[in-house]
Amino acid sequence: MRCPYCENEDSKVIDSRHTEDGHAIRRRRECETCGKRFTTYEKVEEMILMVIKKDGSRQAFDRSKLLNGIIRACEKRPVSIAEMEKIVDEIERGLNNTMEKEVESKFIGELVMERLKELDEVAYVRFASVYRQFTDINTFVAEIEKLLTNKETN
Numbered sequence: 001m002r003c004p005y006c007e008n009e010d011s012k013v014i015d016s017r018h019t020e021d022g023h024a025i026r027r028r029r030e031c032e033t034c035g036k037r038f039t040t041y042e043k044v045e046e047m048i049l050m051v052i053k054k055d056g057s058r059q060a061f062d063r064s065k066l067l068n069g070i071i072r073a074c075e076k077r078p079v080s081i082a083e084m085e086k087i088v089d090e091i092e093r094g095l096n097n098t099m100e101k102e103v104e105s106k107f108i109g110e111l112v113m114e115r116l117k118e119l120d121e122v123a124y125v126r127f128a129s130v131y132r133q134f135t136d137i138n139t140f141v142a143e144i145e146k147l148l149t150n151k152e153t154n
Helices: 063-073 081-097 105-119 121-131 137-153
Strands: 011-018 024-031 037-043 050-052 058-060 102-104
Touching: 050 105, 063 081, 063 105, 063 121, 081 105, 102 105, 105 121, 121 137
Parallel strands: 050 102
Antiparallel strands: 011 024, 024 037, 050 058
16 A cells, blocks of 8 residues: 555555444554555445346346346245345346446346246246246247246256
């Protein structure tokens, strides 16, 4: 850390403690050249994840939107809110771990469907019907047949 007084790069940490909100660490440092003390703050750099919608528009990732979609798909199903939040946590963590700044909504939808298929097949079909915009009963039946075929092969 560069000293704000003499520009020297060598300093030692005298004291470290968390800030009140717990989102940063406050460090008291002493310059090894001039002996003056100064304070620095260390915090995690938050990356804003942008979602590219089907129409090409972009908006910031909103975990509450994702959770609400999953809640609607799981309505009146034996799926706890904790399980739904776990899906959102896993997806959000996975997206952040990719270090990409932009991700297509299609990719997020596929991740949700992957997890719902394992958790509750009815919720999966509900989510898929909205996400894939089933236009008629034949599309709906085809998705259910695909689900049944995959179930028989496993």
